[in-house]
Amino acid sequence: MNHNDILRRLRYALRLDDTATIAIFGLVDYDMEKDYLSMLMKKEDEPGFMLCRDKILSLFLDALIIQKRGKQEGAEPVVLKGSERLTNNDILRKIRIAMSYRDDDMLAILKLANFRLSKGELNAFFRKPEHRNYKECGDQVVRNLLKGMVVKYRPDSAKTTIMPVTKAPKPRKPAQKPVKKPQPAPANEETNSVWGKVKPK
Template identity: 40%
Template sequence: MTNNDVLRRIRYIFDFNDAKMIAIFALADLQVKRGDIIAWLLKDDDPAYEDCNGRTLATFLNGLISEKRGKRPGPQPEPEHHLTNNIVLMKLKIALNLQSEDIIAMVTLGGFRLSAPELSSFMRRPGHRNYRECKDQVLRYFLKGLQVKYRGEQVESAETAESTKTPTANSPYAKWIK
């Protein structure tokens, strides 16, 4: 997934307008203009499209953490220069105060099954013997699950809907279904 795609999806999931996006960047000590945000959110084939680099997305995610959980006292964390799907997943986990079961539930709502050991391997440091790279597909399903939870939209793929069992009222995932 491109950084622009992640930014677009987060904006859609939480229904942020341009002013809110600027405010979130400001929480992470980065001043951006409305034109920058518009250029990052355009489709890839638009002539005014601009790439959102990893440092910019990391700054936005740091601002999202400050927005959702409160600003940390003291100096703010330095945004990463190179952003991976593992880091994006970790930052969203922190911002939304999610536990491992919650992330598994989100991925399930998105239409994919993920086990606790698989998730644990995504949260490890690179270089650890059990570290595993989070692929685009897993991040996509997680963001889709967030969309289902926060926007109330259902998974639209018939293939995905047939392959996953809908959680029941007694399911551990019932709290995510409204």
């Protein structure tokens, strides 16, 4: 799961079109071009795909925090340098802040994606790396959180009904009536003829 997937799924869950997404980037003074955004939204096997850098996803999440909660005076978004990386723990934390999620909210959203997690396991993702209870967040947790957000905010699109494939019954051939063979007349009975009744000899 790369940053393109996260950006794409987050946009989908929150119903953010290109105009709204570009406006959100503007909240952190980043001039996102529509053509560049289009390349980020492509899948890896599509022509024109461009990998989303850690810096871009971090800026978007920081801008989402401002869009959802307002800008705090004196707090400036941290622009990641080329060597700095955005971890899954960072992504989880920024989504939590932007959406004002509490522990129970996040656990409930994960449950919508049929993903079970205890409160202790969740809190371990928000510890500092040097804390003894710190735990690295895997792709599975982020993926299921975004999946749960789609179920929560876009319930209609999250429901997919797959009809079972049934084979059409083969047409039955019409039953053929048995052909009755003409029975020879008994020897002791008169036989009908165009010449009249003829007695057997």
